[in-house]
Amino acid sequence: MVLLPLLDNIINIDSINIGKGRIKPQVPGTKVVFCMQNVKTVPGTFEEHAFFWQPPGFSAMLLMDQIPCVRRVKSAQSWGNDGSPALWEIASTRRKYHVHRRPYMKESHGALQGDMGLPRLLALIFIPTALATAAYVLAGLVQQAIPSLLLFFLVATLILFPIELGVVLRASKRYFGSYSLRSAFANHNHMPWWKVLAYAVVLFGYAGLMSAAIGPLERMVAAPLADKLYSSIPAYFNWDNLEYLRNYPKGVLLITCIAFLAFNVVVGPVVEELFFRGYLTSRIGRFGKWSPVIVTVLFSLYHLWLPFNNLFRILVFLPAAYVAWRQKNIYIAIVFHCLCNLISTIGFIVALYAV
Structure with a gap:
């Protein structure tokens, strides 16, 4: 151990x-x-x-x-x-x-340390996402042959996700002796799948209520700032500009939608939950019940490419993060995250082809 x-x-x-x-x-x-x-x-x-x-x-x-x-x-x-x-x-x-x-005790194998400081936590979260966002913007400025959505998924696959998974793998090697995802499941308890799904569905229902109540309100409040930002950058980077996106060939749009489904519904949520709700929440365990709150707020701010939905993201993901932490089961957060992204992705694709 x-x-x-x-x-x-x-x-x-x-x-x-x-x-x-x-x-x-x-x-x-x-x-x-x-x-x-x-x-x-x-x-x-x-x-x-x-x-x-x-x-x-x-x-x-x-x-x-x-x-x-x-x-x-x-x-x-x-x-x-x-x-x-x-x-x-x-x-x-x-x-x-x-x-x-006692100032120091020699490290041995078998348990994940929960005393990570906030400076290191901030570095682990914002350095990778800053690198990925910068690469995405620079690549988008020099080429626009592929849609910005597809470009972002490529950048995330090459930079963001490997760094996050690398942190988890390295921690598993350090604390458990081998490269694995074990450090993301350090405080994980077994739970029947029907119970995991039940928690996720209830939380998803709550997210739907927040989407109807808070989402439009936040968009309305942020609209002036969002309009000013999007008017000062190329239309290429505005994911809400479906008319611009429809100018791409049908084959490119199809590939983009397939990638959107794969990365936004499966790969992204799984990697993010392993990193945030699994590994990082355990590593700041010394904050007790505030651990999921801290990680959820930072998780929302980490979405540098989507800066105008922070209140909505925090209100939606905080209950799921707390339940997953309280029940010590990361699968609750993973299934919930996948469900939320599935509905939003389907809505985006339907709107894209609704012409």
Whole structure:
């Protein structure tokens, strides 16, 4: 398992009696790592991930974020450093522990660290999207042989999505030992598919209400600024200018619509949710319930190529982000995002061919 590096809070638990379970160190005297996930506790106690670490010659320690006391942990799954699982029970205690700060702890494998700072978070979000947007604008200024929509998807495929997936893959390698999407599922719980769909459909219904109530209002308020912006840039970049888009050959339009369906309905939502709701939300876990709020606001602002829908995006995606975070299931956000983009994409294609 990966032990969190740079942990600040270490709580001594010498007096806690450990019941069921056993650990078989491969080499006597080597450190033993325990990991408890999805811990169930009685009301008033913590319900977070807990980590145990016992280095040679030291007493057991409970590593948590700002946990002032522990009353009871019913059970937890743990791993010995030989990889064997064991079930543990920790006896009840009402003792309050003093929190000691430790500036550094050596990184080990098995869990995703949740202490990313805001500067790094902003860099991970806005540097890739700024590069992609700049490349899109520059390419659009030097050529207009293909529609701007198709150009944007090509740029996203070559720049934006690879960077976002690369961050997830690199984090998986760092924390879990191999290149995979595991870091996007670090706080993921299994949920039946029917329940995932039920959550997504309810959230989609809410999004429909926001689309009818907030969408037109925001467009009306932003219209003067939007008109001024679009009047100062080539019509090529205005995705709402369907008349301009219809000037392209039918074959090019067909390819654009197919790419729109593929990237806007499947590829884009999946990559963005893995990156934002999966990886980044876990990495800023120290903000607690504010984590999905922070990520959702930044997710909306990250759409530099669509600057006039931020209020609508935040109001639509925040409930989905919170439910996915609360239920610890990223598939809720993925399915919801795909549904929203599917309807908007179909509406765009119908309007394009409605002549």
